[in-house]
Amino acid sequence: MMSFPKRGENIEIHSYKHNGLIHRIWEETVILKGTSNVVIGGNDRIIVEEADGRKWRTREPAICYFDADRWFNSIGMIRQDGIYYYCNLGTPFTYDGEALKYIDYDLDIKVYPDMTYRLLDEDEFEEHKRKMNYPPELEPILEREVELLISWINQGKGPFEPGFVEYWYERFLQYR
Template sequence: MRNVRVVYRKYDGKLHWHQWMRYLGEDQYGVWLGAPAGAIAQRGDEPEITMPAACVQLFPRDKWFTASFNDVPQKTLIYCDVTTPVTFGDEEFTMVDLDLDVVKRRDGTFYVDDEDEFAEHQVKYGYPADVVRAAQASCDWLVAAVMTEEPFLTTYKKYLDQVR
């Protein structure tokens, strides 16, 4: 069993969310990692939190997002972070969180979160124009894809089964 440290940073390099997850495999959508209910995650140097449900994360190659798929009882089914493309290491995956989030709840409701933070951080961190364009394009694509395309419809379920 191979464990991978997942490290999200902010554009200024500051540590954001991080945790250890188990390597589950790779398919045409990217690399899949999973964590059982009770796994530990941490934002920056804040106190650790215990995850109430199993989850799997998708780390696509050369795409500007990552995606989390949560088991019950989480109200959020799918949570996509718009990020820089993932840097894949043997023991660590890293990426920069670019604020925008595309969220699908278990009840079917859907929204884009943190658009205000994305606007603020473009100024605060001086996001280059190409980063802004890529992040917005990824968000726009996710808005449609999360409701209509794989791996957001059923593909993730076989990976979630592995960590339940």
């Protein structure tokens, strides 16, 4: 059985590409909920390291949502003018005691405070599909998950439920 991070634990999040190389590392996220099905974490102004070694700092508090059954995760970013979401299409998460990990499959959905959204990086997906020889069964999975993710956004389900980010942000503040 997969282990999972414990509430209050500070962990790293690692995303990889299909070829096994590291894509991005978020250096610290406080676990607010950790079960074998769902991990919810919070962070604020943390260091993110890119594959090329470049580092940058996030600009706002964020609540991250990972689901063990879904090929996507979401980051709800709390900004002055509302909550923006950045959703990554990728494998369901694993946790090995070192970090929460997933494979990033390029496609992203950006969701605006009014819950309108945009699918991003389709060209990057096509390029990496060729370069990294994505298996043929991957595309139908991702298409299904994009549709499901959009339906969650439209229905206000999961991390898009009204009040979800605010609720977990209040919990995050208790660890600061």
